[in-house]
Ligand SMILES: CC1=C(CCC(=O)O)c2cc3nc(cc4[nH]c(cc5[nH]c(cc1n2)c(C)c5CCC(=O)O)c(CCC(=O)O)c4C)C(CCC(=O)O)=C3C
């Protein structure tokens with residue numbers, strides 16, 4: 001067996017340890033799927049969003065496809081979109097990310113096109129794949145706009161890609177892999193560290209000379225709630241990462257490292273306050289719950305958390321949307337409208353930190369992730385053990401998803417970029 005890189009295995013899983021979470025070496029096929037590949041195109045894979053009032057209902061029908069949710073119910077969710085003219089910012093953000101990724105590759109002398117396709121809106125994945133094939137591409141590396149392990153954020157995209165291959169009749173013609181989940185990659189984490197530090201600095205100033213940031217402020221790391229039944233099955237089946245599964249464990253590990261780094265960064269012109277930042281209390285909370293009220297989802301909801309903190313005398317909250325890569329509708333509505341209003345009602349000072357978006361560190365980080373996987377003359381590290389940066393003890397995460405990883409709660413479907421099934 002090749003030792004090209006430990007690409008399929010988290011750092012915590014030292015070679016030779018029998019109890020490696022999620023490692024199934026016996027199921028590896030003949031050709032190690034973790035070996036570098038001469039990819040000929042990069043595919044940015046995202047959720048998609050409506051771009052006008054007429055798009056809103058068709059978009060929501062796509063999102064909830066196969067679940068028979070009546071339009072009247074969808075119209076309840078639609079009002080978030082309607083409020084902003086029926087336009088989600090997510091597509092524009094992805095166009096900007098696509099262009100930034102292309103420019104980063106060009107500046108490194110890597111001649112690969114960055115294509116773009118969505119799960120729920122134009123440009124759809126099937127169209128992107130059809131165009132890629134027509135342009136002569138055969139080996140595609142997907143970069144998904146979701147950093148964590150969950151059904152929605154990982155396996156569902158892998159199923160969507162397999163479905164797009166099926167729909168276009170290109171299964172067997174096109175090979176599609178995906179870069180590892182990058183929740184703890186420095187490119188994803190660093191923009192949040194900067195944002196938290198700046199927000200805590202302003203919060204510190206706001207609290208004034210009588211304030212004590214470690215007593216009066218609280219950092220709320222927030223991510224998308226998911227049903228508890230799919231949280232527990234997120235990540236490899238035998239990972240044993242607790243009731244919230246890999247999804248919860250990854251978010252907690254990221255929050256931990258952000259807090260430690262926000263306090264550790266240099267303290268120019270802050271009068272020494274940054275050293276206290278690591279001691280500010282924090283919690284992981286959830287947003288955007290949907291589905292039947294009887295189905296348990298991850299809690300607490302961010303609004304309930306803000307109210308509870310207010311009861312305990314907390315005067316300021318810093319909201320950090322670590323679950324998302326851009327300031328899309330879930331951020332604009334659920335945080336900037338709803339959570340901010342809750343904080344305001346309670347008379348609290350509140351700030352919402354930016355998501356990575358097209359932060360240069362994030363763009364560089366995503367292209368570093370591409371280069372980890374690329375066998376080409378332009379990648380000096382390709383084909384040899386390459387650096388796989390990861391800031392938490394959980395990572396670096398798997399390049400190739402383990403069998404049964406992030407199980408589909410409704411059905412078993414074909415999926416790319418994983419070890420079968
Ligand atoms: C984990 C996760 C992420 C993060 C990972 C990732 O980024 O993928 C995410 C992202 C997003 N979710 C988004 C929008 C929606 N999500 C919905 C529904 C749901 N999301 C879920 C989970 C997640 N969602 C779940 C378990 C459901 C229940 C129904 C189901 O099991 O599918 C619904 C249906 C209506 C509703 O139920 O509220 C909408 C409209 C947008 C677009 C925003 C924009 O337009 O700017 C984005 C980026």
Ligand SMILES: [Fe+2]
Pocket residue numbers: 224
């Ligand atoms: Fe969602």
